[in-house]
Amino acid sequence: MPIRDTVSWNIMISGFLRDGDFDTGFGYFKRLLELGFDWLDQASFTTMLSAYDIQEYSFVTKIIHCLVVLIGYEQEVTVGNALITSYFKCGSCGLGRQVFGEMRERNVITWTAVISGLVQNQLYDDSLKLFAEMRCGSVNPNFLTYLSSLMACSGLQALREGRQIHGILWKLGSQSDLRIESALMDMYSKCGSVEDAWRVFESAEELDEVSMTVILVGFAQNKFEDEAIQFFVKMVKAGIEIDPNMVSAVLGVFGVDTSLGLGKQIHSVIVKRGFTSNPFVSNGLINMYSKCGDLKESIKVFSRMSDKNSISWNTMIAAFARHGNGSRALELYKEMRLEGIKPTDVTFLSLLHACSHVGLVEKGMEFFKSMTEVHKISPRTEHYACVVDMLGRAGLLNEAKSFIEGLPVKPDLLVWQALLGACSIHGDSEMGKYAADQLILAAPNSPAPYILLANIYSSKGRWRERARTIRRMKEMVVDKETGISWIEIENAVHSFVVDDRSHPNAEIIYEVLAELFRHMIDEGYQPDKRFILHYLDQNEKE
């Protein structure tokens, strides 16, 4: 019979917890408790706390906390730190802060645990405030503290604060850590300054998958999609190690104006490297194909996946909705439920979007109701905007307006944009004026409301009001961005703006266009002249 001591119990427990067998681990902890409080040491608590860091097990953290107080360990720094970490990981920020507040002795880890815990829970502002408070005190930050506060700057898009931290790190001479460099690049690109991010990237002595992914995403988020893809291609050609995370990041860059051919090439890279079973990669592929217009290929990737998660289903539902196949989107939702996959808030956005485009208003309202009542998902303004869009597209403008008036929160610009868009489709200038005014209040620098309202007036032939709206826009905001069309031929993307004759084959293109137009008229189609802005005669409008 071996002699058991506290250490062997602790090792036993931590073994089960490491393997993810939380229930057995907890079972052994209970047996240890039954032996009496004398058997517990600090490590018994920190071991338990470090494992139960998911929301479902937040009760364990609370139980341990009670025991800690009961035994009188609450002023032990290591135990307090572990409690803080555990509470933040479970999402119980209030309790984490309470423990922090009650601790008499605080070391770097204590401060860093709270600062990074706040970041993990998206409370970036509080995190930076605490970082400032810490810098006034006697405990010095370490590189993990800086790392966390840089992440807070990323979340807040706080360029000024980010630069300050960069300055401190430079003075300390510790900015040349790869993890710090990645966080700096991320901060700069999230703050919209790719140039600074690139400077950090170039000055870095070494690179790894993470830092490459950060700069790639930085390009993409700042509208340098081509650069992002080219960067990836360059890395692959140079034979540099890439990982599935980097691949899913590059797949996320693809959209309507990127080349499907390049996407297929990346797909072949994925197959060669054996990344096909990674869910992030597969989901990225479904989305890439769907956005580049190849729905069939999306379906293929989706059906080949062995373990589809909720994002796979959401992505596929959205793909059908995007391609105008609303009924297939709704069928897929049924299949998803039959497979026992829980819908998420994004599932409902896709479903509402699908209903909106096929005019299934009642079905859509049913989904909206079931989201809150059955699935206990609280709607975000995006959901409200989707409902408004759905009602509005169906011509139920008054219903849309009263829906907005009944909202429990202040409607934001997405909601007003949806209403204004619907007014524009149905040519309702009165409600359009109302929606545009609200939208201008919500987003005074956006040209969108003016343009949409001007379009509505045009369609009604109300030229004077149209002119007034345009004048108001010119006083208030910068010019509207030019609309571009494009086509991909053999991996080259050709783009066009209105009245564009810069293409080498412009003459032929316009000839074909004229030919198509004649066919259209012959077949009996009438051009839609409602949304032409300028006051022109009938021929010119066509």
Add this chain to the structure above:
DNA sequence: TTAGGGTTAG
């Protein structure tokens, strides 16, 4: 006991 990047809608 604190630990850098990635997929879904609009």
